[in-house]
Amino acid sequence: MAIIAYTDGSSLGNPGPGGYATILLETELKIKKEFSQGYRLTTNNRMELLAVIVALEKLKNPKTTITIYTDSKYVCDSVEKKWVMGWEKKGFKGKKNEDLWRRFLILYRKHHVSFQWVKGHAGNEFNERADELAVAAANSKDLLIDSFFEKQQEQEEGMF
Known part of the structure; x- marks a missing residue:
């Protein structure tokens, strides 16, 4: 069974309120599921990457084949060109x-x-729908806290 995911992230300001969206499609059974969430302070790249993470977290079986469609060159190139593997090696x-x-x-x-x-x-x-969901999540009143990012922002601001 192959899965297709469409993912998108949004940030209203960078940093600013943001949201992600993930659409999972299973073509044989014609199943479609949508997931989205907003955060009060984050970045576009964080939301693009979080959308992909959520897609992978939703997979129930190990070794599932999944194709992820994203409009984020940051995410796509980092993985497909193996940059993230080099970053990992360098901590x-x-x-x-x-x-x-x-x-x-x-x-x-x-x-x-x-x-x-x-x-x-x-x-x-599906890319348009993911964008619509991500923007709606960023604009929602139900915003979560991106704790890692906010703590990092506080530390950076305290450096000056």
Whole structure:
């Protein structure tokens, strides 16, 4: 059984309130599931990556084959060009979103994951829907706290 995921992230300001969305499709059984959530202070790249993580966390069986469609070059290139593997070897020194990349790599190694970049806002039905969900999540009143990011922001602000 192959799964397709469409993922997107949004940030209203960078940093600012943000949201992610994940749409999972199982084509044989024609199952579609949507997931989204907003955060009070985060970045677009964090939400793009979190959307992918949520897609992988929703997989029930190990070694599931999944193709992830994303309009994020940051996420797609980091994985497909193996940059994240190099960052991991160097302990993520100087890299942003270390917490999410570590979480991603654990999940990535449990499945057969491939990425396809899709141009955003270009009429792709599921990419457009993921964008709509991510923006709605960022605009919602039910915003979670991106604890790692907010703590990091506080530390950076305290440096000056």
